[in-house]
Amino acid sequence: MKLATLRNGTRDGELVFVSRDLTKAVRAADTIAGLATLQQLLDEWDSYALAAERIAAELDLATGNGDTSRLPLFAFDPRLAMAPLPRAYQWADGSAYINHVELARKARGAEMPASFHTDPLMYQGCSDVFIGAMEAVPVADEAWGIDLEGELAVIVDDTPMGVTTADALDHVRLVTLVNDISLRNLIPNEIAKGFGFFHGKPASSFAPVAVTPDELGSAWRDGKVHLPMLASINGKLIGRPDAGVDMTFSFADLIAHAARTRRLGAGTIIGSGTVSNKLDGRPGKPVDEGGAGYTCLAEVRVVETLLTGAPRTPFLRFGDRMRLEVRDEHGASIFGAIAQVIVRSEGA
């Protein structure tokens, strides 16, 4: 089952089912009485899941046989997509790819404690406003060091405090793709203050579509997504790391970590952190040199610094375009692409 939220003038948009090939959609409200938003589906998953799966199957059948369904289908346009949850009650973002953590800390001149290999990093992100996959990203100042971060995320249902890693994956309802926009030059001061990220992690962007884990087939195993994350800047590929490789903490680990001292409400989004591969015992290799590259510019810059003494690639400027996508082994896009531009914020 693939799901998206389309703009309809309301804060929470309207929930639609999207065909596996991302070409067609049907409104949830047109097919299931009373179901209007994704949060509502997550709040009452058990009530709606059977009917929803049936509509999704019929939609895929109709797309395959040339649209002879009685469903009120229409063409799916990702430009109309809001984030699947345009606002959420919780966004808890892990940092499961240790290579990213190591490189990000090298960039700040910080040591990497041994405990980071056993105790996941996770921060509480803002979730009151999320950005749609093809919406512009407003930033007030280029000097803040604007960066993308390619991440995967799961959306869970009600998860009890103290859930074990063995039980954690039973709570995963959906998987999606995130651009965790970061303002690098604001982060060192925030980290020094001790309260974690705040200004450095403004609103994140989400892929047009969130999918149930079965849509990933065998690529979803061990609580990881075993597919490459493709990252481009202004049309140039900068990364294609495999999200199933070097993920030190699986989504099972991250969910259990998040729920250690409290229960998680339905619709909580748990992020993987920036996908990053440490290959051949080195901190990765640029795509141009045949490597897996990077899904954030901070890593590009720290590797440039390690290799040549200084970063060569600037952070993002107004007008720069970012693209993140995950494709299956046949090249088909799973979640649709995040494809967006940085713009100057109009401000208050």
Place this chain on the structure above:
Amino acid sequence: MKLATLRNGTRDGELVFVSRDLTKAVRAADTIAGLATLQQLLDEWDSYALAAERIAAELDLATGNGDTSRLPLFAFDPRLAMAPLPRAYQWADGSAYINHVELARKARGAEMPASFHTDPLMYQGCSDVFIGAMEAVPVADEAWGIDLEGELAVIVDDTPMGVTTADALDHVRLVTLVNDISLRNLIPNEIAKGFGFFHGKPASSFAPVAVTPDELGSAWRDGKVHLPMLASINGKLIGRPDAGVDMTFSFADLIAHAARTRRLGAGTIIGSGTVSNKLDGRPGKPVDEGGAGYTCLAEVRVVETLLTGAPRTPFLRFGDRMRLEVRDEHGASIFGAIAQVIVRSEGA
């Protein structure tokens, strides 16, 4: 206007208007067509505000004249109250009382940078689950160092990125009282990791009632609440600091800080941090010695350590009762009391 949310079996409860004296209530849905929850009121404040103010005024009149109103009134029972927003899209908690920051850091053996007097501390808290004023607080382990924190909070409407301190207070819709439950013994490790609080700040509790700023009269000025915060443990008063004193950063400062790199969605809750007074140039004085005391045990313990070399007061145990309340100059409770007990979490 005073508002509360009562349990009705749904996740978001039902919005009620509460009389100024906290004795009577009337359901929003019984008086204003289509208005069911507090989030909905915050989402569409301009549409509902006039009608809502009219109902609130009629309710106060009816309470004053012996209930001769045609409103379907009933007795307000704070035991049925959920948090005013039982879940929210954002909980951004400042730390505006520098005395608390100074004492909390002394307790951890950390220095206090000079910048803390000009650059507010703020962390992103979890908001997917909030606890009602008289609900039990589940914690899995007493060894985590369970503590209360008495705070005030404002709830804002849509606030643009880059809002100035001059404009920030125009966005305040409601004021309320928070118990920012903290797990002290988990915090030093989290702070050391650099990503801020996560396990150390589980679900917070809220007063039964949130009020529009006009309900505070002249006590609401300069973006501060000029009234004492009363804190008790197991029936013994431990603090009565004035929330208008030593608040280095007003709510105007805190809102502007929160919105520096992003807009804030309607219903965002901004916390003051633990109310704490630094009187007579000293870190405060216990209530027993005629001082203002403290609204968290961390401060009690660090002052004990400063005075006698070791903390004497333990953190909270299962069965311990906390109470927080703000009363006006006539002794009337503004928000109702947070009065709750720590219980052992049943776990997963």
